[in-house]
Amino acid sequence: MAELRLPLAEEIVRDLEVGAGVELTGRMITGRDAAHKWLLEDFREEVAPFMEGSVIYHCGPVVRQADDGTYEFVAAGPTTSIREEPYQAEVIEKYGLRGVIGKGGMGLQTLAGLEKSGALYLHAVGGAAQVLAQAVKKVERVFMLEEFGVPEALWVIDVEKFPVMVTMDTRRGSLHTEVEDFSKQQLERLLAAPA
């Protein structure tokens, strides 16, 4: 697996293709439905520096707060990305993101956005909350915790060797489309077979 440091340069991102396994090290941010809407309502200056060149992780973590006030990720797997389809391409462009981490893949609007802005869709293993939480070394800060609650807040985290797979790239390649097309052919075959 290739190891990559965050923030990412555009050339590196444009070089990576569907099927590549990657380990990420550096600073990223989490965000899901409420965060994506909020990021588009206005330009959120306070959050922008944490997003430029980095990736947004579709994750609603389980978080523990220690007595000294610091936070720790107890569980941190990806959530379904397609819910952000209406917002994702615009969020990528507006904040200069180089990638999105999630599960299940995204649609054509995001795929076009990845090509235009130079960003990747990175698939984490859904439900692998502990393996992924272990890769989160530190919680730096959190935005909108009061307003959105723990799962929907924007958590700024430092990760080390965070494992993901490239399933959508900047050349309009999508493993999700490939697998879906193949499974539909198989379905046709299985439904044609006599009972």
Add this chain to the structure above:
Amino acid sequence: MLTKERYVDTFVELIRRASTELPPDVVLALQQGREREARGSLARQALVTILDNVDLAKAKSAPICQDTGTPVAWVSYPEGTSIRQLEAAMREAVKEATAKSYLRPNAVDTLTGKNTGDGSGRAIPFLHFEEWDEPKVEVRLILKGGGCENVGVQYKLPDTALQAGRDLEGVRRVVLDSVVQAQGKGCAPGVLGICIGGDRVSGFSESKCQLLRPLEDTNPVPELADLEARLMKDANELGIGPMGFGGQTTVLGIKVGVLDRLPASYFVTISYMCWADRRAAVSLDPEGVATWLN
């Protein structure tokens, strides 16, 4: 004694077990899947990560998945037991388990969008009750994830587009369609709980109840046992694989139940459970002594 505290303590432990440990039959099915997938494939890599995750969660007594799901329980109780007390005890246990981080605060007020903060909400947890002749109280719990709940579906036969008529071949056709529609989105490889018949409420209730069956059991109704075997074979030929990365391990189990129906309707209801097939069960005798079940 079966006091409220005894119930609450037992249910907290029940939730902890469900959230942090997978049942042995599910672990075995995941291991078999890993061995089946080609070396170096994304499918195998995904299953390796999943199994590492299962080990780690158990060792740390921490949630297997961060979406700790909706707690759904089936409670069997002897005559004279207070259902209200059982329900209150489960609600309190959910709050306590959330405070202990066995569960994530996972309930959102639908109108305001605000998290309730303590893991409980309207219809969360959700309990089914049944009075029985035994002297003990038995509770079977699943934690039903949101991503996989979203790919659950109810078909109405006949379905012209899929050429599915009102028979078991029609059922086979819509079930395979549902697996293709789901792709990897319900965190494949999943387990399907299916109900043939019933109405729009009882169908989903029974399809979820089918998820309580151990993966290796055989359906006592011969034609349903055949259907389950055929569906397993077909579904794993679809090539969707773990996480939808492609591969041979698309489903870990398929369990089919039947309810009677009205002449006018023929529903096929499918509940999709992700690989994090979290279930746990306990039986409490009248003295309050707990026996943990598989």
